[in-house]
Amino acid sequence: MYTKQSLRQEMIRAVQQVKQINPLAGSITNSVTINLVANAQLAAGGSAAMVYLPDEGEFLAGAGQATYINVGTLLPVYAETLPLTAKTLHENKKPWVLDPVAIGIGSLRTELLLTFKHYKPTIIRGNASEIIALAGLWALSGGTEVSRVRGVDSTDEVLAAQEAAIHLARFSGGAVAVSGETDLITDGKQVITSFGGSHFFEKITGAGCALAGVMAVYATAATPLVAALLGSAAFNLAGKRAEAKSNGPGSFQTNFLDELYLASPEDIADNPYEMEEIE
């Protein structure tokens, strides 16, 4: 169990390590936001590499310190690439982050997300409706069979996904992050709520994808809970700072990448959050 004090130390240490080492977090991710994911990973201090093909996913799973898998804009070859990559990550005990974006749309996505149950993602990040739907797909408590998914927008409330998040985290042994106006992060034992961010996150595409990609960067240097919290804290801080300087979503995206890059380890660790133990 983390205390606020031990958590702060861990957060600062992990961010420092990332900024120093520039760890590689490879991604298989959707083409809509792939550029923002890479730029956010670089801004946070990581290195990025994206692939589509089975043997390349397998290679990255071994060569990278962590991997990010996002199931948006699936290609036919992903039927091979994603299970092989996730299996390799699981067998090599490498941390990986799953973003179950658009869960419920299409048969391949459903099949892949069912397969991932065996390979236990280190961090699962999604909107409330996606987290609830994934728990449902995996037949865990708190889930429902059908998400009220509408595109990739959040239509459920973050708190409504708390039970699903806790049970997903207990099942995977990792952490789950629910993105929303406030972010909820849990490892099944502690629940953390991270504050800040910006209403512009809903007005640009890829804030959630980029967040998950940055969690993968932090997962190279910290436990799943700390890595997920670091991602949320960094985004909430940079989002809040960027909003104050922006006229609209265009300048917000530009300023956001600047602020993500400029955020110091202490800044990120001191971004407001609340923590409670559960059960």
Add this chain to the structure above:
Amino acid sequence: MYTKQSLRQEMIRAVQQVKQINPLAGSITNSVTINLVANAQLAAGGSAAMVYLPDEGEFLAGAGQATYINVGTLLPVYAETLPLTAKTLHENKKPWVLDPVAIGIGSLRTELLLTFKHYKPTIIRGNASEIIALAGLWALSGGTEVSRVRGVDSTDEVLAAQEAAIHLARFSGGAVAVSGETDLITDGKQVITSFGGSHFFEKITGAGCALAGVMAVYATAATPLVAALLGSAAFNLAGKRAEAKSNGPGSFQTNFLDELYLASPEDIADNPYEMEEIE
């Protein structure tokens, strides 16, 4: 037939509705500009979702309030995805926007564009050369067999495409928008010319794609003619305002998204245009 007064009312109402409801306009679009399309759709007030696979296209065609199909950067799977999606849209009487970008390059693109003739796009948007070439491919008056297509740049003049645009609109029962220094929009009965914009639209990639994506957003709330005019008016207004604040194409793209987001329903409705009846 719209009068300037009835048109203004409709435009304001439709933009208000979009900003309030955030309708989903799914896309199957090229990977070069996919991010800008999504960000422009969000800035205009819509929601975005992009897919590649056949059953996902079919799903989006049903779940979305409108759909945008752009035939740039075709993938092999599009041979299945695009006809199925267009067929579903047609059968469900859902509005959809076609962007025949790069018409004339490659056999699959030609085959797909021939197929789309059966599924009558609600709005067709292209540069002059693309509109002329599509009318030619569909054996309609005003078209020529071969476009002077060069990449995706406009090489014909907008006015030269007026006849092709009118006949395409009469055939489809929808609207056609020809993009250029001034934009021409027609439903086969009225021809509207929309003014404004920026020379920087030629110096960034994807202004036309994003415009068509935003027309799909407006098509969820308005007739084809009004939706196409709204797209052009919003882009011409935001482009003009953005240019005044920009040093080059980088800052222009940033400022353009800001201005698209900030444009009020009245601003958009009052952007200068001329209208004439035909026949």
Add this chain to the structure above:
Amino acid sequence: MYTKQSLRQEMIRAVQQVKQINPLAGSITNSVTINLVANAQLAAGGSAAMVYLPDEGEFLAGAGQATYINVGTLLPVYAETLPLTAKTLHENKKPWVLDPVAIGIGSLRTELLLTFKHYKPTIIRGNASEIIALAGLWALSGGTEVSRVRGVDSTDEVLAAQEAAIHLARFSGGAVAVSGETDLITDGKQVITSFGGSHFFEKITGAGCALAGVMAVYATAATPLVAALLGSAAFNLAGKRAEAKSNGPGSFQTNFLDELYLASPEDIADNPYEMEEIE
């Protein structure tokens, strides 16, 4: 052999020609940075078009004045598209630029890069480790079998790649550009070192890809050596100017595109470089 004087004249003439004619440099390139490649090509004065399919690559190879092939994010269809496109370029004596990004990852990439040896790229651009690895793959002097590739970051020093670059250039009869803190460009007879740039090039994704895409634009109007030098000079100039105005990588990318667009032919020709003859 160029003198500094003849080189300056050639550089100015070529940039003027590009800005006047807007030559088409088609690309088959990775989806992470495809948007930045196109925007950089437009900012430099060229036209852009990107494709995936075999007959479209073949078409572009014939229709474009130059072509850029980047082997990042390979798709299955590239097994057909890339050899056919490179073959067409070679047979039509059209200039083309190869970016061997991520060399060493996956069997298809290795196979494609081996095939390209037959079609002698006009310009090869990469980081030091990629250039060394390509020379190794092609069994040329200065290469090693395995690159210390880590994602797409540069891990070797530019100078360490000089021998590999020279031998690649002598083999291809074109030019080779090694990107790094200073850029090294050679045609096997002269070695040029170009100065400037920005530390932010490492903090955004796609600076190298965009550079190679812009070299393809310049290759429509200049010899391989001059085209490669122009690309480096334009990027080093615009990068340096952009850095002075930027707070972080977000604003840097925006400012960089502005400065690339604003750079005059004389500005680019006068960006600092050193030149020496070899052998």
